[in-house]
Amino acid sequence: MADATPVLPPNVIAAINYSYDLERRGLFEDAISALQGALRTFPGEREIEWRLGTLLMREGRFDEGLPLWERRPVNMGGRAAGKPTLAIPEWDGRPVSSLLILQEQGLGDQIMFARYAAWAQGQGIAASILCHPLLVRLFQKLEPAVNVVPGVGRVALPACDAWALGPSMPFLSGVRPSATYIASQAGGQGIGVMTTGRPEHVNDQNRSLPPELAAQVSGWKGARDLAPGATGAADFEDTRRIVEGLDVVVTVDTSVAHLAGAMGKPCFVMLPFNPDWRWMRDRSDSPWYPSIRLFRQPSPDDWASVVAQVREALDARGH
Numbered sequence: 001m002a003d004a005t006p007v008l009p010p011n012v013i014a015a016i017n018y019s020y021d022l023e024r025r026g027l028f029e030d031a032i033s034a035l036q037g038a039l040r041t042f043p044g045e046r047e048i049e050w051r052l053g054t055l056l057m058r059e060g061r062f063d064e065g066l067p068l069w070e071r072r073p074v075n076m077g078g079r080a081a082g083k084p085t086l087a088i089p090e091w092d093g094r095p096v097s098s099l100l101i102l103q104e105q106g107l108g109d110q111i112m113f114a115r116y117a118a119w120a121q122g123q124g125i126a127a128s129i130l131c132h133p134l135l136v137r138l139f140q141k142l143e144p145a146v147n148v149v150p151g152v153g154r155v156a157l158p159a160c161d162a163w164a165l166g167p168s169m170p171f172l173s174g175v176r177p178s179a180t181y182i183a184s185q186a187g188g189q190g191i192g193v194m195t196t197g198r199p200e201h202v203n204d205q206n207r208s209l210p211p212e213l214a215a216q217v218s219g220w221k222g223a224r225d226l227a228p229g230a231t232g233a234a235d236f237e238d239t240r241r242i243v244e245g246l247d248v249v250v251t252v253d254t255s256v257a258h259l260a261g262a263m264g265k266p267c268f269v270m271l272p273f274n275p276d277w278r279w280m281r282d283r284s285d286s287p288w289y290p291s292i293r294l295f296r297q298p299s300p301d302d303w304a305s306v307v308a309q310v311r312e313a314l315d316a317r318g319h
Contacts, residue, residue, distance in 0.1 A: 012042055016051060023055075023274050024300065028281065031055055046071040058277040065277075066171040074165065076104050077132070077151075083165070091162035093172045098126040100160040103151050104167050106198075107132060107236070108255035111262055112278065112288065113166030114139055116173060117146040118181040128158045129166075137237035138259075141183040178288055180264035184244045188265075191319055192226045192243055193217055194251035206272045207253045213303050217250065220311070222319055226256055248317060250310055253279070261289025268313060270306045273297040 008016075015038035022031035035052040042048060053068030074083050083090070084102065091099060101117050103110050110131055120127040121144040128147040131139055139148045147158060170176050195214035197207050209217065218225055224246070225231070226239060233239045236259060243249060249260040249267040253276055260267035269292055271279055279286065279294055286292045293313070295306045 008045075008047055009042070012038065012045055012047060015042075016047065019051065019055070026273070028055070028059065032059070054277045058275070058280055060280055062170070062176070070168060070171055072167075074104060076102065076165075084163075086157070086163055088160055089162050091164040091172055093174065096125060096161040098158075098160040098162075099128070100157060100163040101127065101129045101166050101169065102163055103129075103131050104165045106255065107134065108253075108258040109167060110135055111138075111236070111255060111258040113169055114142060115177050115181045115262070116166060116169035118142045118144055119169075119173065119175065119177045121146050126160070128160060130155065130157070134235045137235055138182065138240055141237070141240070143181055143183050176287065178290055180262065180291075182240065182259075182262040184240065184263040184265065186264070188244065188246045190222045190224055190246050191220060191314065192246045192249040192251075192256075192260075193220070193223045194226050194249075194254050194256045196227075197252055197254045206274070207276075209252060209270070209303055209307070213307050217307060217310075220314070220319070223250075226251070247319070248314070250314070257292065258289075261286065261292045264291045267292045268310050269294050270303070270310060271296045273300040273302070 019031040050072040053065040056065030117127040117129040195209045
C-alpha cells in the first residue's frame, strides 16, 4: 500500500524548518536537540523521526539513528510511493535461507546498499537483488556473486523467504560491512573527474561545483570526464571499466563516488558544508568505503578551498 502524503501540523513544520536553519548555521547538535524536543511534543511523528535519524547517523550515532530512519519516505522509482505488497513477508532480521533485496532511492544508494546482497550471500543466504537496468551488469560483478534481477516492466521475482529494502539492511542485519564488494583490478593511470551531479537531485545546487571551478578541475592534466555523455558509457559496468584503468577518481557526491568506493579505487570526494548523512562529519575517511578520502567545505559554499585541497592531494600522488 502506498504511503499517504502527510499533512503536517504547522508546529511540526516549524520545528523541522528550525532544525534546518540550525544545520545551515553549523549548529548540528542544536538541530538534533530541536528535533528531539519536537518528538517529545509530537511522539510518533514520522517526519520528525526520520529527519532526526539522518542527523544522528551523520554524527556516527547509528544505533540511535537507524531505527528512526526506518520511518523515511520510501521511493522505489517507477511505482507509487511506499513499501510494496508482496506475497512473501518483509524481512525482520531473523534467520532466512533466501532473501530478495529491493531497490530504493537513487543509483548511488543502490550501489551503496548492494554490499548487503554480497554480505547475505557470504552468510549462506541465497541473495537476489532487484536493481535499476543501468546497474545490472555492474551487480553481476558483486563478490560473492548474487542473483541480479533487472527492475524494469513486469518483473518475475525469484522465490525467496523474505524481502527487504536495501537501505533498511544496516538496521535489519545489525552490521555495516566495509570491504570491497565489486570485482575490479587495482592500479591504473590518470584522474577521473565528476564535477556535477544529476540536476534533478533535490540537493544538487549544494553538491555540484560552480561552473568556473568545474571547468578548472576538468582542465587538470590527465583528467578524464566520467559523465556518460563524455565517455559514451551505456551503463555502470562501462563506467566501472573506465574507472578500473584510472589511478584515482575525483568527484562530488554522486553515484561515481559509490562506484569507486565499492571497487576499492582511490577516490577523493568533495563535500558541501552540510553533507549527506553517509559521509558523516569531521572526518576525512569513510567507514563505508576504505578507499575514499573526504574533502569538506570549511564554511558554506566554500568550494574553492575544497578544490585547492584536492589539487594538493593530487600533487602528492604525482599528478
